[in-house]
Amino acid sequence: MSAPDLHATVAVYRVKSDAASIEARAQGIAIEQSIEMPLEAVRDETVRRDIVARVGAIRDLGEGRFEVEIGLSHLTFSNDAGQLLNMLYGNSSLQDDVELLDFRLDPELLGGYPGRGQGIAGLRARAGAFNRALACVAIKPQGLPPAGLAKLVEAFALGGVDYIKDDHGIADGSFNERVSACAQAALRAADRTGRLTHYVPNLSGSFPVMRDQIARLRDAGLRAAMVAPVIAGLSNAQALAQENPDLAFFAHPTMGGAARIAPPALMKLFRLVGADAAIFPHFGGRFGYSLETCRAIAEALRGPWPHNFSDAIPTPAGGMTPARVQEMLDFYGRDTMLLVGGVLLRAPPERLTAEAAAFVRAVAEYGAAQ
Amino acid sequence: MSAPDLHATVAVYRVKSDAASIEARAQGIAIEQSIEMPLEAVRDETVRRDIVARVGAIRDLGEGRFEVEIGLSHLTFSNDAGQLLNMLYGNSSLQDDVELLDFRLDPELLGGYPGRGQGIAGLRARAGAFNRALACVAIKPQGLPPAGLAKLVEAFALGGVDYIKDDHGIADGSFNERVSACAQAALRAADRTGRLTHYVPNLSGSFPVMRDQIARLRDAGLRAAMVAPVIAGLSNAQALAQENPDLAFFAHPTMGGAARIAPPALMKLFRLVGADAAIFPHFGGRFGYSLETCRAIAEALRGPWPHNFSDAIPTPAGGMTPARVQEMLDFYGRDTMLLVGGVLLRAPPERLTAEAAAFVRAVAEYGAAQ
Numbered sequence: 253m254s255a256p257d258l259h260a261t262v263a264v265y266r267v268k269s270d271a272a273s274i275e276a277r278a279q280g281i282a283i284e285q286s287i288e289m290p291l292e293a294v295r296d297e298t299v300r301r302d303i304v305a306r307v308g309a310i311r312d313l314g315e316g317r318f319e320v321e322i323g324l325s326h327l328t329f330s331n332d333a334g335q336l337l338n339m340l341y342g343n344s345s346l347q348d349d350v351e352l353l354d355f356r357l358d359p360e361l362l363g364g365y366p367g368r369g370q371g372i373a374g375l376r377a378r379a380g381a382f383n384r385a386l387a388c389v390a391i392k393p394q395g396l397p398p399a400g401l402a403k404l405v406e407a408f409a410l411g412g413v414d415y416i417k418d419d420h421g422i423a424d425g426s427f428n429e430r431v432s433a434c435a436q437a438a439l440r441a442a443d444r445t446g447r448l449t450h451y452v453p454n455l456s457g458s459f460p461v462m463r464d465q466i467a468r469l470r471d472a473g474l475r476a477a478m479v480a481p482v483i484a485g486l487s488n489a490q491a492l493a494q495e496n497p498d499l500a501f502f503a504h505p506t507m508g509g510a511a512r513i514a515p516p517a518l519m520k521l522f523r524l525v526g527a528d529a530a531i532f533p534h535f536g537g538r539f540g541y542s543l544e545t546c547r548a549i550a551e552a553l554r555g556p557w558p559h560n561f562s563d564a565i566p567t568p569a570g571g572m573t574p575a576r577v578q579e580m581l582d583f584y585g586r587d588t589m590l591l592v593g594g595v596l597l598r599a600p601p602e603r604l605t606a607e608a609a610a611f612v613r614a615v616a617e618y619g620a621a622q
Numbered sequence: 623m624s625a626p627d628l629h630a631t632v633a634v635y636r637v638k639s640d641a642a643s644i645e646a647r648a649q650g651i652a653i654e655q656s657i658e659m660p661l662e663a664v665r666d667e668t669v670r671r672d673i674v675a676r677v678g679a680i681r682d683l684g685e686g687r688f689e690v691e692i693g694l695s696h697l698t699f700s701n702d703a704g705q706l707l708n709m710l711y712g713n714s715s716l717q718d719d720v721e722l723l724d725f726r727l728d729p730e731l732l733g734g735y736p737g738r739g740q741g742i743a744g745l746r747a748r749a750g751a752f753n754r755a756l757a758c759v760a761i762k763p764q765g766l767p768p769a770g771l772a773k774l775v776e777a778f779a780l781g782g783v784d785y786i787k788d789d790h791g792i793a794d795g796s797f798n799e800r801v802s803a804c805a806q807a808a809l810r811a812a813d814r815t816g817r818l819t820h821y822v823p824n825l826s827g828s829f830p831v832m833r834d835q836i837a838r839l840r841d842a843g844l845r846a847a848m849v850a851p852v853i854a855g856l857s858n859a860q861a862l863a864q865e866n867p868d869l870a871f872f873a874h875p876t877m878g879g880a881a882r883i884a885p886p887a888l889m890k891l892f893r894l895v896g897a898d899a900a901i902f903p904h905f906g907g908r909f910g911y912s913l914e915t916c917r918a919i920a921e922a923l924r925g926p927w928p929h930n931f932s933d934a935i936p937t938p939a940g941g942m943t944p945a946r947v948q949e950m951l952d953f954y955g956r957d958t959m960l961l962v963g964g965v966l967l968r969a970p971p972e973r974l975t976a977e978a979a980a981f982v983r984a985v986a987e988y989g990a991a992q
Contacts (some may be wrong), residue, residue: 286763286764287765288764293964293968299765302765303763303764328764328794330794338791338877343909348910393656395668395697420708420713424700425700459829483856485829485855491828491829491830506708506712508716593659
């Protein structure tokens with residue numbers, strides 16, 4: 253009767269409930285995340301069969317928490333990542349007893365997402381770095397004029413880092429000036445080092461503004477950009493990646509609200525919309541992620557997906573220091589991009605290049621020693 | 623020395639902390655939500671003075687919670703709502719000890735937002751309903767073909783409701799057919815009743831897709847649309863409102879994650895990006911909002927803002943019934959749009975118009991009795 257593959261996408265929730273109520277609560281979530289009306293009021297047999305979400309496994313986690321799996325019909329979200337998020341967690345995000353723990357997208361749907369992008373191999377090829385982890389730094393603070401940011405780019409590029417990203421707060425009106433100045437600074441450094449460091453500007457604003465920013469960064473010869481998918485809207489991050497298959501996209505987790513959406517699930521969404529590098533806070537920095545969470549994030553970003561769907565390089569950050577390179581690479585392995593930010597900037601200006609070079613050397617030597 | 627008005631925008635957080643640590647924690651949030659690097663590493667005096675966020679009042683709420691006010695420099699977000707949200711709560715949303723309770727935007731910045739839209743007066747004028755609350759219903763379920771949804775529109779329009787909105791989950795590929803069929807159904811009903819009910823289609827997908835949907839709904843003679851600002855991205859909701867000052871926008875709260883962003887603060891953001899009607903779950907329905915929260919939401923949407931900034935009509939929903947009209951209007955007063963959804967659809971098809979008419983009558987008679 254029913255077409256079982258319609259509901260092959262599964263949302264996994266953690267729900268506060270008592271044992272007597274959990275089945276009804278799970279059914280309530282299934283309704284909320286699909287038809288959002290009383291089931292008995294649905295007269296259309298096709299809707300009942302093909303649209304209404306279905307309660308799957310329920311597992312008692314103890315202490316009044318249950319893990320609940322709900323099968324979502326792909327007819328309700330199709331190939332749009334924003335609508336996927338809407339169906340995974342939209343209304344339920346307003347209820348304080350439900351967290352989105354994970355989701356498993358029907359592999360057959362992957363073809364509709366921008367999964368033929370750069371991935372880890374593309375980031376490596378662009379950087380010419382194949383046998384070691386990648387090294388990334390951030391330029392900041394916001395408010396520094398383009399010339400000041402460009403100076404940082406030049407100093408760090410002379411130190412040999414692979415990628416230099418904007419701070420995610422940098423979003424003022426000087427995009428064109430900044431991108432032009434920073435791209436030229438990277439080229440000046442490349443003239444001396446013989447190797448190009450890639451500057452990754454932060455996109456911000458509405459979609460039309462971001463589209464224009466991409467045109468400008470292309471004009472400046474750049475081939476990578478950072479986007480915050482939660483703020484841009486997942487559908488828009490997806491559309492940008494689909495329109496620009498030759499660009500590498502870094503995803504920033506800002507507004508990820510990790511306390512309600514499990515971080516690895518968020519990272520899967522970022523990968524789904526075409527991120528090639530996904531930034532997240534590593535254990536022991538300014539954010540509270542556990543090592544277990546970090547391991548799950550790395551798996552979400554790098555684990556094999558069907559149809560050769562692109563991977564994304566785990567990019568741990570959030571208060572990291574060059575002193576932690578060894579420990580972090582022990583943990584993540586080589587298919588990782590280490591991102592250090594503010595700590596490098598503690599050094600006096602004349603030491604920036606040497607500090608960056610020491611960071612790059614630590615990353616490279618770890619690779620050589622394996 | 624400093625320009626005090628640069629930091630006139632204030633974010634208000636609730637922070638878990640002990641008394642000994644709260645000042646340092648507040649300073650940490652101020653850094654996280656602005657320059658995101660060690661303060662001592664900032665060498666540029668202008669950045670220190672004009673960019674770094676400033677800790678303001680700290681109030682002990684008891685039980686290890688503090689209310690913390692942080693002044694944000696408007697140079698860090700300017701007139702872009704997405705960037706405003708990034709600076710209000712972006713990285714801090716990843717830390718589980720911080721909730722965004724409220725924000726107060728520098729009134730001087732309001733001019734950059736789409737605040738000259740329809741507002742409550744515009745929604746009333748369009749509906750020709752001036753001395754009573756407005757009545758809105760939702761059509762659902764998702765998955766019903768356009769002809770089925772159009773039948774519901776016709777039945778409800780014959781019952782005399784003011785606005786008929788799509789369920790926020792309706793986002794399939796049949797936008798053009800649906801909008802055309804539902805607009806025609808509303809016109810057929812208007813031929814019989816002499817009064818037009820406004821159909822409000824749900825927009826979904828990337829910004830370019832939404833732009834195209836707006837062109838199509840205009841073609842069909844419609845002048846209102848619903849958008850989910852958190853999923854579309856606040857900057858994009860803002861851009862749509864700015865591009866279409868003659869359309870009325872309904873904001874849906876899906877993905878609002880109310881447990882971490884206080885619902886009234888979210889509603890202020892929706893008003894800021896040009897919502898004319900803002901939907902939220904009322905007390906006693908499927909969601910856990912208290913009456914106090916609902917009162918604060920109504921104030922956030924209708925309270926006076928400087929520069930005649932448009933208001934937005936509170937649109938309580940989330941499992942409401944016609945039986946609650948009296949109680950809800952006692953609570954919200956006339957400048958309210960009541961939205962009932964699934965419960966109307968429990969009625970057999972031949973009763974839909976009568977049920978809708980009873981709902982409208984209850985709303986109208988309450989108005990007349992005041």
